[in-house]
Amino acid sequence: MASTIIDFLGNVLFSDNNAEPNVSPQRMSISEYAAQHAYAKAYQYRWIEVARHVAVGYIIAGLQMCPIRVTEAPGVHQPEAEYLWNVRPNPNQSRSEFLARLIDAMYFGRNNAALVVPVKRRGRYELWLADGWTENNLNRGVPRRYENISIDGSTEVVRRPLTADEVYIFKVSETSRWRALLSALGAVYDEMAKSAVEAFGDKNARRWLLELDASMSGTTDEQNAINDYLRDDVSSFVNGNDLALPIYKGMQIRRAEAENKDAGSMLDVLQIRQDAFRVVTSCMRIPYSFLEGNVNNFETVFNEFLTFCLDPPAQTIADEIAAKSLTYDQWARGGRVMVDTTHVRHVDLFAVADKVEKLVGASIDTPNEIREFTGQERVTGVPHMDEYQMTKNHEQAGEVKNDADTTSANAADNKQ
Numbered sequence: 001m002a003s004t005i006i007d008f009l010g011n012v013l014f015s016d017n018n019a020e021p022n023v024s025p026q027r028m029s030i031s032e033y034a035a036q037h038a039y040a041k042a043y044q045y046r047w048i049e050v051a052r053h054v055a056v057g058y059i060i061a062g063l064q065m066c067p068i069r070v071t072e073a074p075g076v077h078q079p080e081a082e083y084l085w086n087v088r089p090n091p092n093q094s095r096s097e098f099l100a101r102l103i104d105a106m107y108f109g110r111n112n113a114a115l116v117v118p119v120k121r122r123g124r125y126e127l128w129l130a131d132g133w134t135e136n137n138l139n140r141g142v143p144r145r146y147e148n149i150s151i152d153g154s155t156e157v158v159r160r161p162l163t164a165d166e167v168y169i170f171k172v173s174e175t176s177r178w179r180a181l182l183s184a185l186g187a188v189y190d191e192m193a194k195s196a197v198e199a200f201g202d203k204n205a206r207r208w209l210l211e212l213d214a215s216m217s218g219t220t221d222e223q224n225a226i227n228d229y230l231r232d233d234v235s236s237f238v239n240g241n242d243l244a245l246p247i248y249k250g251m252q253i254r255r256a257e258a259e260n261k262d263a264g265s266m267l268d269v270l271q272i273r274q275d276a277f278r279v280v281t282s283c284m285r286i287p288y289s290f291l292e293g294n295v296n297n298f299e300t301v302f303n304e305f306l307t308f309c310l311d312p313p314a315q316t317i318a319d320e321i322a323a324k325s326l327t328y329d330q331w332a333r334g335g336r337v338m339v340d341t342t343h344v345r346h347v348d349l350f351a352v353a354d355k356v357e358k359l360v361g362a363s364i365d366t367p368n369e370i371r372e373f374t375g376q377e378r379v380t381g382v383p384h385m386d387e388y389q390m391t392k393n394h395e396q397a398g399e400v401k402n403d404a405d406t407t408s409a410n411a412a413d414n415k416q
Contacts, residue, residue: 047193047276048186052107055286055309060103062310062344064096068318070325072335080125081325089127090119101129106172106313111135116168117149117158127168128157136161168320172313178283189276196268210234211252285309306341314339347374361391 070081089098105114115130132150143163151157234253281288285308287301322337352374359365367385368378379385 046186047189047273048182048280050273051277051280051291052182052284054291055280055284056104056107058286058290058305059107059310059313060100062305062341063103063314063317063339064099065343066314066339066341067343068321069336069338069340070321071337072326072330073333076335078325081321084125084127085321091126098127098129102170103313105129106170106316111171113169113171115146115149116170117151117162118167119157130158165324168324170317170320172316182280182283185276185279189272192272193269196272200269209254211254285312302345306344310341310344314341342373349374349376360389363388363390 068082068085070078070085072078086095089095093101102114102116106112110132115133117128117130119126119128128151130146130149130151131153132148134147136145136147143165145161145163146167147161148155149158149162237253277291278288280286281291287304287309289296289301290305318337318339322331325337326335356370356374360367360370365373366388371378371385
């Protein structure tokens with residue numbers, strides 16, 4: 001971090017070589033330094049960027065909890081594809097790290113897209129996220145070509161151009177529309193933050209006025225003595241606590257008050273942040289209370305988050321994997337790709353016990369499918385754990401009537 005020491009008269013007494021942006025180690029007035037220093041501090045209030053990264057952080061955290069199912073027919077899974085997307089995409093990254101970078105690239109990457117390249121090594125595929133490429137779309141109506149594909153800063157992994165059907169392209173289509181809007185608004189909010197911080201600093205800065213009956217004249221030694229007094233005694237007094245300042249005849253020191261005492265409240269800065277957050281949440285369709293950390297009415301807010309913020313990118317990922325992993329015949333047989341967002345919510349086994357019983361009793365899920373949802377291991381070697389079951393109150397009316405007639409008949413026989 002840069003260090004710059006300025007005396008009471010505005011002279012730079014010390015400055016290291018790593019000066020802050022736009023701050024020169026040369027001598028400058030206090031007002032010049034204060035203006036540049038305030039701007040450097042205000043520039044750190046990038047509320048639009050903060051809100052965007054917080055919002056995408058929620059999306060990343062949610063999708064990291066969602067397993068990706070790849071089936072080529074109902075109940076027939078593709079184990080190699082599911083292993084790549086759910087366990088080990090490549091030797092250097094876990095699933096969570098890979099997904100985090102992929103989703104981040106979908107919202108902040110070049111062209112608002114994430115390019116994933118399948119690379120076959122030693123008979124097995126790996127998934128690598130590209131950090132650079134050139135898109136060639138000169139011949140319209142034919143698959144796009146992706147050239148100069150860079151992975152971890154190197155083009156050695158993929159040495160030839162690839163077409164669109166050889167790579168995965170994950171893109172949130174609406175991102176390109178509001179990304180430019182947020183970039184333009186970001187500059188406006190930066191300027192507002194700069195003004196608010198400067199006003200706050202002007203209101204709360206400790207400024208002092210030193211009044212002298214006579215001008216600073218005399219010999220060079222006398223002027224140096226006055227400068228030493230200002231630099232050592234006065235500067236130490238205004239910057240310290242519990243200090244005494246010797247006052248000479250004809251000299252008076254007093255606090256200078258801000259011209260506008262009503263301006264420069266921290267509330268102004270907070271209101272700018274809140275407004276910037278609301279703009280971002282509107283664009284990204286994420287509930288505002290998520291960014292504020294407000295848990296009131298959580299059930300409704302969480303469902304809104306799942307429906308409008310998490311499901312769209314989850315469906316985008318599923319659609320792209322399906323388009324590149326399934327053939328027409330597999331799709332026609334019922335093969336599908338699903339990002340299972342039911343795992344986003346933390347499941348309390350005791351809280352959902354009654355609902356689980358209804359799902360199994362109505363043949364919605366098998367016991368083993370329910371165990372996966374609740375985070376328990378599947379039970380193997382027990383046939384009925386993978387069978388769909390139905391309780392009597394869910395059977396068809398005709399079957400229930402036949403059972404009742406049979407029971408009545410048996411009862412009559414017993415009486416006889």
